[in-house]
Amino acid sequence: MRLLVRGTTQLVTCLGPAGPRAGEDARDIGVIEHGALLIDEGLISWVGSEEAIPRGLSPTQELNVEGRVVTPGLVDPHTHALFAGTREKEFARRVEGATYEEIMAEGGGISASARMLRDAGDKEILAQSRARLLRMLAHGVTSCEIKSGYGLTTEQEVRSLRLIDALSEQIPQDIIPTYLGAHAIPPERKKNRPAFIDYIVNEMTPAVAEEGLAEYCDVFCEEGAFTVEESRRILLSAQRLGMKLKIHADELASSGGTRLGAELGVETADHLLRASKADLEALRDAGGIGVILPGTCLGLGKTGYAPGKLMTEIGLPVALATDLNPGNCFCENLPLMMTLGCLYAGLTVEQAITAVTVNAAYAVGLGEQTGQLELGFWGDLVAWDAQHYQELAYHFGVALANLVVKRGEVVYETAAQYPVSGNMITQK
Numbered sequence: 001m002r003l004l005v006r007g008t009t010q011l012v013t014c015l016g017p018a019g020p021r022a023g024e025d026a027r028d029i030g031v032i033e034h035g036a037l038l039i040d041e042g043l044i045s046w047v048g049s050e051e052a053i054p055r056g057l058s059p060t061q062e063l064n065v066e067g068r069v070v071t072p073g074l075v076d077p078h079t080h081a082l083f084a085g086t087r088e089k090e091f092a093r094r095v096e097g098a099t100y101e102e103i104m105a106e107g108g109g110i111s112a113s114a115r116m117l118r119d120a121g122d123k124e125i126l127a128q129s130r131a132r133l134l135r136m137l138a139h140g141v142t143s144c145e146i147k148s149g150y151g152l153t154t155e156q157e158v159r160s161l162r163l164i165d166a167l168s169e170q171i172p173q174d175i176i177p178t179y180l181g182a183h184a185i186p187p188e189r190k191k192n193r194p195a196f197i198d199y200i201v202n203e204m205t206p207a208v209a210e211e212g213l214a215e216y217c218d219v220f221c222e223e224g225a226f227t228v229e230e231s232r233r234i235l236l237s238a239q240r241l242g243m244k245l246k247i248h249a250d251e252l253a254s255s256g257g258t259r260l261g262a263e264l265g266v267e268t269a270d271h272l273l274r275a276s277k278a279d280l281e282a283l284r285d286a287g288g289i290g291v292i293l294p295g296t297c298l299g300l301g302k303t304g305y306a307p308g309k310l311m312t313e314i315g316l317p318v319a320l321a322t323d324l325n326p327g328n329c330f331c332e333n334l335p336l337m338m339t340l341g342c343l344y345a346g347l348t349v350e351q352a353i354t355a356v357t358v359n360a361a362y363a364v365g366l367g368e369q370t371g372q373l374e375l376g377f378w379g380d381l382v383a384w385d386a387q388h389y390q391e392l393a394y395h396f397g398v399a400l401a402n403l404v405v406k407r408g409e410v411v412y413e414t415a416a417q418y419p420v421s422g423n424m425i426t427q428k
């Protein structure tokens, strides 16, 4: 199969220097006006302008996107997309002014999701999660990370990660699994925290590692969740068992999580709303990526978004993610995060595009496979109902993805109000 994609207004290649990008490097997104490309057996084998299409390309299929912008498939590097049941009542209570403590006392919060997960069957969890992944696909997401974390026991954490693996067989996207055994301390464990940390380190983490279920280990390092000392112990034990590291850091308070991440050499530190400039410089010096999750701030009705402008200016690469979860950010719309990243975190439109492609791919270890329309990379791309790439952040809250290609195959297209592939693809 050799698929030629043509008819673009702009082909946003995101080609540029190797590695995640910050500052001016993140503003160069490699736009080719009226660009075209060829995907050969799932991998990109030619990129250039429409006028320069070589005669000898001999595609077997042609996809004419009829005046749309084409970008790489988006990567969502931070989601909690595997869960059972929803918590809309908590949203309604929060809107009415209930505090987190009150909601917890009413049986809400992460333990509510843990209960629903435990009580749901595998089939039901997979069906619900698959629907979310397909909504993400409709927003242009062709690869994403999914965390466990609603298990709170070894049995349920291992089950969650097995389900994430099973889910990856049922959807077009590539999935990166992350183990988040340290998401919350169950209420009944709060009286003896050290015993719960021992349990995570001595039993839960080795069980996950033994089955090779996760590429990353993440910890919710925050006031009210896990302390810096507890997080260090958990992350180090996972690192020794071969997992790469991530950390939820400095979201609600400046609690030392970003510094700990730098000390341990995490691949990413996520949230960072309350991280200081010195914390962010330490993360930069350790080679980390800062993942910002503006949907969570929106979902909590808060102000004080992560300092994306400062981050990229000091040379810390920024990625954007949805943080899709049933508590404070039930949202599959990654392009909306670009809008919020521009308006509230101070990114330019180009930096926001880099943050959901190149940098997001590096944030999940896929920087050499996807995130750019580079020769030899996966043939993952999105044709948007937009003529200029700036519209992707400007025209917000709607599904602008018109057609999504994963490894050279059309895996999503919008309803018939727009031309569908029957019209757009011609066999050669």
Ligand SMILES: [Zn+2]
Pocket (backbone or CB within 6 Å): 078, 079, 080, 248, 323
């Ligand atoms: Zn999260």
